[in-house]
Amino acid sequence: MSLLHLAIVLPFIAAVFVPFLFKGFRSVHTGWFVLLVPLALFIYFIQYMPVTSSGQTVSQTFEWIPSLGINFTAYVDGLGLLFALLITGIGSLVVLYSIYYLAKEKEALHNFYVYLLMFMGAMLGVVLSDNLIVLYMFWEFTSISSFLLIGYWYDKERSRYGAQKSMLITVFGGLSMLGGIVLLYLMSGTFSIRELIGMSDQLMADPLFIMAMLLVLLGAFTKSAQFPFHVWLPDAMEAPTPVSAYLHSATMVKAGIYLVARMSPIFAESGVWLWLVAGFGIFTLFWGSFNAVKQTDLKGILAYSTVSQLGLIMSLLGLGAAALHFDTLDDNMYMTATIAAVFHLINHATFKGSLFMMAGIVDHETGTRDIRKLGGLVNLMPITFTIAIIGSFSMAGLPPFNGFLSKEMFLTGMISVFELDLFNLNTWGILFPVLAWIASVFTFIYSIKLVFKTFLGKPQFDKLPKKPHEAPIGMLISPLILVSLVILFGFFPNLLANSMIKPAVESILPSLTDAGQEVYVNIYFWHGFTPELFMTLGIILTGIIMYATLAKWQGIYNRIPERFTINGVYDNGLEKGESGSFRLNEFIMTGYMRSYLIYIFAFFVAILLSTLGVRDAFAIDTSNLAEIRIYEVVLALVLVAGAITILFAKSRLTSIVLLGVVGYSVALFFVFFRAPDLALTQLVIETVSVALFLLCFYHLPEISRKEERMKFKIGNAVISILVGITVTLIGIASYSNQSFESISQYHIDNVYDLAAGGNMVNVILVDFRGFDTLFEICVLGIAALGIYAMVNFRGVRRQKG
Amino acid sequence: MEILMSIVVGILFTSAVYLILSKSLLRVIIGTALLSHGAHLLLLTMSGLKRGAAPVLMDDITSYADPLPQALVLTAIVISFGVTAFFLVLAYRAYQELGTDNMEEMKGNEPND
Numbered sequence: 001m002s003l004l005h006l007a008i009v010l011p012f013i014a015a016v017f018v019p020f021l022f023k024g025f026r027s028v029h030t031g032w033f034v035l036l037v038p039l040a041l042f043i044y045f046i047q048y049m050p051v052t053s054s055g056q057t058v059s060q061t062f063e064w065i066p067s068l069g070i071n072f073t074a075y076v077d078g079l080g081l082l083f084a085l086l087i088t089g090i091g092s093l094v095v096l097y098s099i100y101y102l103a104k105e106k107e108a109l110h111n112f113y114v115y116l117l118m119f120m121g122a123m124l125g126v127v128l129s130d131n132l133i134v135l136y137m138f139w140e141f142t143s144i145s146s147f148l149l150i151g152y153w154y155d156k157e158r159s160r161y162g163a164q165k166s167m168l169i170t171v172f173g174g175l176s177m178l179g180g181i182v183l184l185y186l187m188s189g190t191f192s193i194r195e196l197i198g199m200s201d202q203l204m205a206d207p208l209f210i211m212a213m214l215l216v217l218l219g220a221f222t223k224s225a226q227f228p229f230h231v232w233l234p235d236a237m238e239a240p241t242p243v244s245a246y247l248h249s250a251t252m253v254k255a256g257i258y259l260v261a262r263m264s265p266i267f268a269e270s271g272v273w274l275w276l277v278a279g280f281g282i283f284t285l286f287w288g289s290f291n292a293v294k295q296t297d298l299k300g301i302l303a304y305s306t307v308s309q310l311g312l313i314m315s316l317l318g319l320g321a322a323a324l325h326f327d328t329l330d331d332n333m334y335m336t337a338t339i340a341a342v343f344h345l346i347n348h349a350t351f352k353g354s355l356f357m358m359a360g361i362v363d364h365e366t367g368t369r370d371i372r373k374l375g376g377l378v379n380l381m382p383i384t385f386t387i388a389i390i391g392s393f394s395m396a397g398l399p400p401f402n403g404f405l406s407k408e409m410f411l412t413g414m415i416s417v418f419e420l421d422l423f424n425l426n427t428w429g430i431l432f433p434v435l436a437w438i439a440s441v442f443t444f445i446y447s448i449k450l451v452f453k454t455f456l457g458k459p460q461f462d463k464l465p466k467k468p469h470e471a472p473i474g475m476l477i478s479p480l481i482l483v484s485l486v487i488l489f490g491f492f493p494n495l496l497a498n499s500m501i502k503p504a505v506e507s508i509l510p511s512l513t514d515a516g517q518e519v520y521v522n523i524y525f526w527h528g529f530t531p532e533l534f535m536t537l538g539i540i541l542t543g544i545i546m547y548a549t550l551a552k553w554q555g556i557y558n559r560i561p562e563r564f565t566i567n568g569v570y571d572n573g574l575e576k577g578e579s580g581s582f583r584l585n586e587f588i589m590t591g592y593m594r595s596y597l598i599y600i601f602a603f604f605v606a607i608l609l610s611t612l613g614v615r616d617a618f619a620i621d622t623s624n625l626a627e628i629r630i631y632e633v634v635l636a637l638v639l640v641a642g643a644i645t646i647l648f649a650k651s652r653l654t655s656i657v658l659l660g661v662v663g664y665s666v667a668l669f670f671v672f673f674r675a676p677d678l679a680l681t682q683l684v685i686e687t688v689s690v691a692l693f694l695l696c697f698y699h700l701p702e703i704s705r706k707e708e709r710m711k712f713k714i715g716n717a718v719i720s721i722l723v724g725i726t727v728t729l730i731g732i733a734s735y736s737n738q739s740f741e742s743i744s745q746y747h748i749d750n751v752y753d754l755a756a757g758g759n760m761v762n763v764i765l766v767d768f769r770g771f772d773t774l775f776e777i778c779v780l781g782i783a784a785l786g787i788y789a790m791v792n793f794r795g796v797r798r799q800k801g
Numbered sequence: 802m803e804i805l806m807s808i809v810v811g812i813l814f815t816s817a818v819y820l821i822l823s824k825s826l827l828r829v830i831i832g833t834a835l836l837s838h839g840a841h842l843l844l845l846t847m848s849g850l851k852r853g854a855a856p857v858l859m860d861d862i863t864s865y866a867d868p869l870p871q872a873l874v875l876t877a878i879v880i881s882f883g884v885t886a887f888f889l890v891l892a893y894r895a896y897q898e899l900g901t902d903n904m905e906e907m908k909g910n911e912p913n914d
Contacts, residue, residue, distance in 0.1 A: 591908040593829075594822050601818060626802040626850040636809050643816040643835060652827055659831050662813075666838050673845055674855040674866040678874055685882045689834065692889045696827060699893055716822040724815030727843070731807035735847055742848065744869045752858055760856035760868035761875065769872060776876050783883035787890045 002060040004074045007044055008128055011037055011121030015114045022110035030109045031099035038091035038120060045084045052078045052503040059130065069191050075130035078503025082342070083127035083251075083258055085500075086349050090250045091120050093478035097357055098242035100475040101364060112152060112240070119145035123251050127258055132181045132191045139177065139219075142252050143170045149247060150239040162235035165570070169232045173222025177259075180215030183208045184266075197265040197510060204269055213267045216259065217276055224256025226314060227284040228566045230307040237299040241360030244299060249306050249352035257310065257345065260317050261508045268321035278318025278432065284311025286435045289442035293449065293550075294557040298359040298369040301450055302352065305395065308443065309348050312410060315432070316341035319413050323509055335505070337413035342504045344406035346496065347394065347489065351403060354482035355391040355450070358384055361475055362454060367465030371449070376459025381470050383480070385455045390483040394490070396447035396543075397440065397536065402489040404536075411436065411532040437535055444543030445550070598719055605722045608730060618729060621736035632672055639665040650709045652697050660690040677761045806846040813839035826892045826902040830885065837881040841874045 014037045022030045051058060058076040065071070076084070095116070102109060122145055125138030143166075151163030185191055187206045188199050196203070203209055220226075225233040236248050247253070260277055267273045288308025295301045320338030361384050362377070363369045378385045390401060397407030414436040417429035461468060489496060546553070588599075612618050642661040649655040663686030670679035747760055747768060757763040765773050813835055820832030853864030856871065896902055 593904050593907075594824075597822055620804070622804075624849070625804065626852075628802045628805060632802065633805070636805060640809055640812050643813050646831065646835070647816055647819055652825075655828065655831055659834055662835060662838055666842060669842065670845075673850050674853070675845065675871045675874075676855050676857070678845075678871055678878070681875055681878055685878060689882060689885055692886055693827075693831070696830075696889050696893045696896070699896055710823050710825075710828065713822070716819055720815045720818035720822065723818045724811040724813075727814045727839070728807045728811030731810060731843055731847065732804055735803050735807070742867055742869065744867045747868055748856070748865055758858035760858065760865065761871045764868055764872040765875060772872075772876050776879050779880050780883045783887045786887050790890055790894050 001062050002074070004058065004060045004076065004128075005062050005072065007041055008074060008124045009121060010041060011117040011124070015117040015121070018113045018117065019110040022113075026104075029099050029104045030113055031095055031102075034113045034117065035092060035095045035099070037117065038088045038095060041124070042085065042088035042092055045081060045088055048076050048081050049499055052076065052081050053499045055503065055506065064134070069185075069189075070133045071131055072134050073130040073192065074128050075194070076128060077507045078500070078505070079258070079261055079507035080128050082346070082500055082504045083254070084124055086254075086346070087120060087123045087127070087251050090246060090349060090353050090482075093353065093481060094242045094246040097245070097360070097475060097478040098240070100472055101242055101360055102240065108152075112149075115145050115148040115152070116243070116246070119149065119247065119252070123255065126255055130193050132184065132193060132196075135193075136174070136178050136181055139223075139255065140171070140174050142223075142255060143167065143174055146170070146236070146247050146252055149243045150236045152240055152243065153238070156238065158235075159238040162232070162238040166232040166236050168574075169222050169229055173219040173229065176215045176222075177219025180212045180217075180219065183212035183215065187212065193262060193266075200266045200269065200511075203266060209267075209270070210272060213270065213273060214276075216263055216267070220256035220259040220263075221280060222256070223259070224253050224310050224314065225284075225307050226256070226280050226311060227287050227307075230284060230288065231566050231570055233307055234295075234300055234303040237297070237303050241299070241356060241363065244302075245353050245356035245360070248303065249356055250349040253306060253310055254313075254345065254349070257313050257317070257341075260314065261341070261504075264317065264321060264508050265510050268324050274318050274321045276318070277321070278315045281311045281313070281315030281318055282432055282435045282439075284308065285315060286311075286439040286442075289439045289446065292446040293442055294554070295446075296370055296372055298362060298371060298374075298450070298454065299356070301371075301446055302355055302359060305443070305446060306348075306352060308439065309344070309352070309395075312436075312439075313341050313344055313348070315436075316344065316410060316413055317508075319417065319432070320508065324511060334413070334416065335509075336409055336416070338505050338508055339501060340406055340409035340413050342501050342508075343402075343409065343493070343496070346500065347402040347406050347486070350482050350485045350489065351391040351394040351401075354387055354479040354486065355395065357475075357479040357482070358388045358391065361471040361479070364475070365466065365471055366468045371453040373460065373463045374454045375457040376455070376461075377468060378455040380468050381455070383476055384471060385451075387476070387479045387483050388451050388455060390486055391479075392447040392451045394486045396444045397539070400490050401486050402493065403486075405490065405493055407440065408532050408536065411440075411535050412530075415531055433535075437539065440535075440539045441542050441546065444539055445547050448543065448547050449550070594716075598715065601719050601723050605719070605726050608726050609722075612729060612733065617737070618733045619736045620732055624735075624738075632669075635665055635668055635672070639669070647710065653694075656690060656693045656697060659693065660686060663689070675761075677759070802850050803846050806842060806850070810839045810843045810846065813842070824904050826895065826904055826907075829904065830888050830892060833888070834881075834885055837877070837885075841877055841881075844870050844874050844877065 014034070018030060018034065021033045025033075048058065058074075060074045062072040062074070095113075098112070098116075102112065119142060122138045122141030126135055126142060129135040129138060147163050147167040150166055151159050153159045181191070184196060184203075187203055187208055188196055190196060190199075222229040233248060233253065237244055239248070264273075285308050288304045288306075288311055292301050292304035292308060295304060316337045320334055320341060323334035323338060359369060361381070362374065365381065365384075366374065366377070368374065394401035394403035397403045411433070414433040417432045588595075639662055642658045642665065646655045646658045646662075649658060663682065667679045667682035667686065670676075670682055747764055751757055751760045751763050755763045755767040757767065817832045817835035817839060820828045820835065823829065823832070848867045848870040850866075852866055854862045854866065856865045856868035892902070895907075899907065901907070
């Protein structure tokens with residue numbers, strides 16, 4: 001186990017100590033101890049930056065289950081490192097923020113930090129694993145820890161609802177992803193992502209390829225809240241705000257993005273990939289931004305905004321796949337799309353993290369997150385306002401913040417679809433820039449709304465639960481660091497270009513860089529009077545006009561009935577599923593023995609008869625039959641008559657006597673069939689059984705003693721006749737198909753020589769197959785003890801009496 | 802003879818299944834007793850009937866009835882007797898405790914909502 005492995009599991013190890021620190025040092029906020037972990041990890045991972053930026057990678061293997069090809073291979077390349085730095089960097093800031101956000105007297109901090117550390121370790125494992133099974137394991141760890149964090153305030157009903165919803169959706173996706181992983185393994189024989197990338201050409205030709213791709217994408221889309229699986233994210237906002245900032249903006253929801261980027265080299269040659277990833281991405285972008293405008297809760301706006309921005313990154317990754325169809329990088333415009341995706345990923349983490357923290361501060365200081373109650377906070381909370389305005393303007397894509405740069409690159413990427421004559425993009429591709437533009441307008445509107453409705457406008461402090469004031473400085477540190485990064489990356493984007501973005505892009509498109517070509521990342525503000533610039537101007541103009549007239553067109557949001565929304569479908573589906581299975585259960589599990597027996601017999605008949613039919617197994621062979629004599633026929637008639645008359649017997653006494661008739665006829669048959677021991681035993685046992693039956697009959701309760709004939713039931717009759725026919729057919733068919741001789745000749749030959757006995761049946765019972773007899777004796781012994789116990793031990797009744 | 806016995810066994814099974822599906826506990830037990838009779842006869846039939854003398858070693862007889870299925874049936878008879886006896890006493894106790902032998906009334910009242 002190398003240092004790198006230790007770094008990945010360090011949060012898990014640290015989580016073990018959190019409860020002790022919480023109980024042992026009540027006066028210190030537990031968060032201070034926890035803060036050391038992500039800080040140390042961040043510093044540790046920074047050291048890898050020179051390695052990856054020079055194009056090198058680091059790979060360490062720790063053998064876990066080598067016989068199954070499952071090894072914990074930690075692999076650091078540009079993409080993995082980018083995510084690791086995001087996770088540890090924002091993780092430190094979030095822990096710092098949570099120290100001031102969560103009060104140490106009131107909150108169950110030991111739970112909170114255990115879950116948070118568990119999540120951090122899981123996320124690091126996801127982004128730094130080369131083995132797909134290990135990746136999946138960490139993937140589910142993120143689902144579980146996210147579930148625990150969303151349900152942190154478990155006494156609130158909405159928290160539990162949100163936690164359950166996110167769990168169901170992400171675990172559904174996770175399991176699909178596992179299916180995709182297994183298919184990939186079947187195709188290639190390896191779980192290693194790097195080996196899979198090497199085999200991508202061979203995989204393309206496999207019939208399972210598309211299926212594997214769909215399943216992996218299902219995992220990525222559910223985790224990254226792509227349409228229509230985005231519904232869990234807004235409900236996950238019931239989590240404490242540090243959690244929302246960390247999991248639901250910067251890290252966990254980007255796990256799907258990571259997966260798509262990581263698997264791009266394997267799948268991206270296919271046109272299906274491009275259309276699915278780019279198509280779902282662009283629609284999610286539109287749908288998220290469209291719905292964000294109608295939200296009235298600060299975190300609701302931010303949740304839908306996150307959905308929308310994730311769609312943006314996803315669509316860029318999809319279009320970036322087109323780059324693989326070109327041989328050179330010089331005139332490769334689609335490279336821009338991948339660069340934009342990576343750049344926006346970083347930008348989004350910075351501004352969305354700060355905005356969530358801003359929302360948390362507003363909530364903390366005013367007691368509400370409802371923008372209808374907020375307003376005019378600018379004078380009371382100037383620092384928070386600054387954070388909000390920088391974050392929102394960056395989100396809206398306004399200069400001079402980093403969001404502007406990535407938005408421009410995004411538009412460049414979208415416009416470039418026109419020049420591509422692959423996979424019908426030159427015709428249907430028009431949808432991409434159009435949807436992108438509309439979505440950007442809505443993004444502008446909700447970003448503006450977020451700031452203006454909260455901080456400007458008429459103050460209405462009387463509606464607030466608390467008297468608002470500026471937040472303590474500790475709470476402001478983290479968002480301030482994040483917004484300074486927003487500005488820093490805005491003015492000096494090339495700080496990131498070679499250290500972070502270039503190695504990440506090279507990991508996403510390895511086949512191009514392997515050919516010895518280099519990725520040039522050069523991000524700049526001014527690129528002349530390009531179409532993108534005019535699109536941005538159009539976005540700003542249209543956005544301002546639409547924001548001003550918001551009240552007039554807001555009505556369209558109420559046009560969609562609740563049932564047809566995706567939340568409605570989810571809720572209804574869950575409810576219908578539950579009530580449906582309850583009804584099905586009620587219908588099948590009646591509680592009556594008779595129904596269950598009918599199921600059993602019906603399946604018995606159906607399976608055996610259909611097997612007989614399908615296999616064409618029925619045969620009658622008359623060559624090997626014993627002859628029939630008249631007294632045997634008579635005895636058979638007596639037996640059958642006895643068995644059938646039982647059914648019509650009115651009194652129980654008659655049935656018991658008829659059962660005795662049947663039993664003695666069977667004994668007679670044993671005589672005819674040369675089985676003296678059987679006949680003897682049968683006679684004795686039948687006598688005792690009939691005596692027992694009569695005992696039961698005598699003790700029948702008075703109330704139901706009135707004798708009545710069995711009521712005829714057609715269903716019972718059909719089932720029993722079918723069972724009888726099946727048994728007869730099987731008997732005849734199997735007798736006619738005898739394939740080898742009996743082994744009894746051995747017993748006959750050796751009964752005297754080996755076992756010194758003349759009675760073969762008895763010798764078989766006690767010598768050749770004596771074990772059967774031993775346990776048959778056990779059965780009788782147990783039955784006797786059981787009967788004794790039943791008759792004698794009547795504890796319950798006595799206590800009651 | 803084997804075909805005739807197969808049909809007899811089929812009829813035994815039919816009666817037995819019909820009884821098992823009835824309401825009265827006593828009839829169910831009668832049904833299981835019939836079912837075991839059917840099974841024993843089927844076991845014996847399937848090995849071929851009347852292939853020679855009873856399986857007791859005697860001089861100058863070479864052909865015997867197959868002893869192995871007879872041993873199997875003997876074991877089965879004893880076991881089914883043990884189980885039937887247990888069931889009967891169980892039914893008898895059920896009459897005493899519950900005061901009914903109607904299977905339909907023996908439905909536990911589960912507290913499902």
